[in-house]
Amino acid sequence: MISFVNVTKTFKRARVLDGVSLDLAKGDRIALVGSNGAGKTTLIRCLLGEYTYDGKVLVDGLEPRDKRSQVLARMGFVPQIPPPLKMPVGELLGFAASVCRSDPQDMVRVIESLGLEYGRIRKLPFVKLSGGMKQKTLIGVALGRPADILIMDEPAANLDPEARHVFFRLLADRRDDGIMLITSHRLDEVAALVNRVIEMDMGKVALDDRVADQVDMASRLSCRLTMSRADSAFARALGEWGFTGSGVDWSGWVNGPDRLRFLGMLSRYTGLVAGLDLREAEPCVA
Amino acid sequence: MRAFLRAARLDIAESLRARWFLFYSMVFGGIVVLLFVFGLTESRILGFTGLSRLLVTYIQLCVAILPIFVLITTVRSVAGDREAGVFEYMLSLPVGLAAWYWGKMVGRFTVVFLPVFLAMGGAALWSEYSEIGVPWDLFTVYTALLVSLSWSFLGFGMLISAAARSPDVAQTGAFLLWLVLLLFLDLILLGIMVREHLPLEAVVAIALANPLQSFRTAAILLFDPQMVVLGPAAYVILDEVGARGYLAFALAWPLLLGTVAAGWGYRIFRRGDLP
Numbered sequence: 001m002i003s004f005v006n007v008t009k010t011f012k013r014a015r016v017l018d019g020v021s022l023d024l025a026k027g028d029r030i031a032l033v034g035s036n037g038a039g040k041t042t043l044i045r046c047l048l049g050e051y052t053y054d055g056k057v058l059v060d061g062l063e064p065r066d067k068r069s070q071v072l073a074r075m076g077f078v079p080q081i082p083p084p085l086k087m088p089v090g091e092l093l094g095f096a097a098s099v100c101r102s103d104p105q106d107m108v109r110v111i112e113s114l115g116l117e118y119g120r121i122r123k124l125p126f127v128k129l130s131g132g133m134k135q136k137t138l139i140g141v142a143l144g145r146p147a148d149i150l151i152m153d154e155p156a157a158n159l160d161p162e163a164r165h166v167f168f169r170l171l172a173d174r175r176d177d178g179i180m181l182i183t184s185h186r187l188d189e190v191a192a193l194v195n196r197v198i199e200m201d202m203g204k205v206a207l208d209d210r211v212a213d214q215v216d217m218a219s220r221l222s223c224r225l226t227m228s229r230a231d232s233a234f235a236r237a238l239g240e241w242g243f244t245g246s247g248v249d250w251s252g253w254v255n256g257p258d259r260l261r262f263l264g265m266l267s268r269y270t271g272l273v274a275g276l277d278l279r280e281a282e283p284c285v286a
Numbered sequence: 287m288r289a290f291l292r293a294a295r296l297d298i299a300e301s302l303r304a305r306w307f308l309f310y311s312m313v314f315g316g317i318v319v320l321l322f323v324f325g326l327t328e329s330r331i332l333g334f335t336g337l338s339r340l341l342v343t344y345i346q347l348c349v350a351i352l353p354i355f356v357l358i359t360t361v362r363s364v365a366g367d368r369e370a371g372v373f374e375y376m377l378s379l380p381v382g383l384a385a386w387y388w389g390k391m392v393g394r395f396t397v398v399f400l401p402v403f404l405a406m407g408g409a410a411l412w413s414e415y416s417e418i419g420v421p422w423d424l425f426t427v428y429t430a431l432l433v434s435l436s437w438s439f440l441g442f443g444m445l446i447s448a449a450a451r452s453p454d455v456a457q458t459g460a461f462l463l464w465l466v467l468l469l470f471l472d473l474i475l476l477g478i479m480v481r482e483h484l485p486l487e488a489v490v491a492i493a494l495a496n497p498l499q500s501f502r503t504a505a506i507l508l509f510d511p512q513m514v515v516l517g518p519a520a521y522v523i524l525d526e527v528g529a530r531g532y533l534a535f536a537l538a539w540p541l542l543l544g545t546v547a548a549g550w551g552y553r554i555f556r557r558g559d560l561p
């Protein structure tokens with residue numbers, strides 16, 4: 001479906017992509033990981049037809065650069081840094097829906113399912129929204145249109161736990177429809193969302209591997225936690241995960257795809273954990 | 287076509303929200319108001335009175351203000367959008383590059399031309415109401431000249447935006463271009479070149495190529511084609527081609543120049559990295 005054939009990109013003297021060759025097939029959910037400067041964003045921009053390059057990038061045989069409208073009509077994109085658009089959110093949705101030939105109401109539905117009141121933000125300049133609100137709006141634009149290729153640059157970074165859960169569920173709903181490419185600095189952030197990992201380093205593909213596809217993206221884990229003593233830093237960290245409690249007893253929900261990230265957070269406070277009960281609950285239909 | 291119209295509409299809406307547009311409209315509106323307040327329609331200079339006198343003065347002020355306004359606001363917003371990451375997102379949507387680029391240019395043309403025209407149109411309406419009388423032929427010629435001048439500098443602005451990789455470089459380039467064109471007006475550097483006995487053909491060629499010069503000459507040739515007002519190069523050209531010929535040239539040349547510059551800019555834009 002998508003082929004990168006010996007793609008090389010050089011900025012002045014710096015070679016940012018160095019002969020990258022990859023084939024992405026329908027059903028692939030890919031985590032594109034790597035440190036800063038590894039070439040992830042450059043690879044995405046080549047796929048979006050925004051950069052010139054040596055080599056070939058083909059989406060079902062079409063070059064994104066030459067057949068922009070045809071290729072990009074199939075791609076939903078969420079950038080890592082939201083653009084500083086001064087236009088009101090309603091105007092952004094109107095423009096996106098018009099050029100994508102989709103219904104803006106579909107985008108509104110996704111935005112509202114992520115917990116954002118569209119009526120309240122419709123007339124606000126996009127640039128004035130908080131980081132999380134911007135992210136939800138851009139996710140709404142990307143998922144609320146008929147795109148079978150999703151490209152997301154750290155998409156869940158600014159989302160609260162509830163919005164993350166809805167977001168994961170939305171991805172689960174469309175997981176086998178096409179290709180999903182998610183970039184991240186850290187694999188644990190996205191591991192549960194994907195079935196393939198591509199690691200980039202110095203502009204080359206350092207690792208291309210499959211991931212066991214076990215986690216239900218729509219699942220939630222109920223969690224009870226007992227601490228040996230109260231700790232304010234740990235309490236703050238749990239608060240960010242939406243946990244409730246006080247002192248030594250805490251409880252809350254962890255999204256299935258977030259379990260690795262949650263355990264990673266817990267590992268920093270191992271000495272304080274006296275008891276942990278983590279149970280898979282019924283898939284939530286939020 | 288849909289993407290082109292949407293891109294144009296987006297740029298118009300974006301400009302209407304921007305502070306520069308408010309300032310820009312106030313400047314041109316303010317000029318007309320001030321010209322009325324200072325009683326310019328009642329004064330008589332070189333046989334001109336009424337609204338003609340006001341229009342001639344207004345158009346002379348436009349030569350000085352309009353190009354730099356168009357250049358700076360265009361290059362700042364286009365190159366600034368690219369640097370800020372607006373292009374990365376907006377151009378990830380299925381909109382053709384031609385539709386985006388030309389839509390942006392047409393949208394920008396609408397917002398730079400309308401306040402200048404509306405100020406002039408407002409003056410005409412007021413004159414009609416006050417029974418001063420409106421010289422519609424002059425009004426039409428000046429409107430066409432303003433279209434031509436705005437389009438030409440917009441084309442330069444788009445070219446500079448496409449070629450420069452940062453807003454600062456684009457802004458410096460725009461300012462330098464304006465300065466060079468201003469310096470090569472007939473009564474400034476060209477006058478010195480004539481005095482220094484430089485080849486007349488070179489002087490005439492420079493005068494012909496400069497859209498500011500052609501605008502200025504066309505604006506004043508209708509009422510006072512004297513060498514002391516026009517400048518030596520324009521006087522020679524006018525003597526060769528006549529008033530009608532020069533007027534046609536002054537309308538067509540900046541339009542052509544602007545279109546070629548914008549087309550060159552589009553070529554750079556299309557062939558290079560977008561964000």
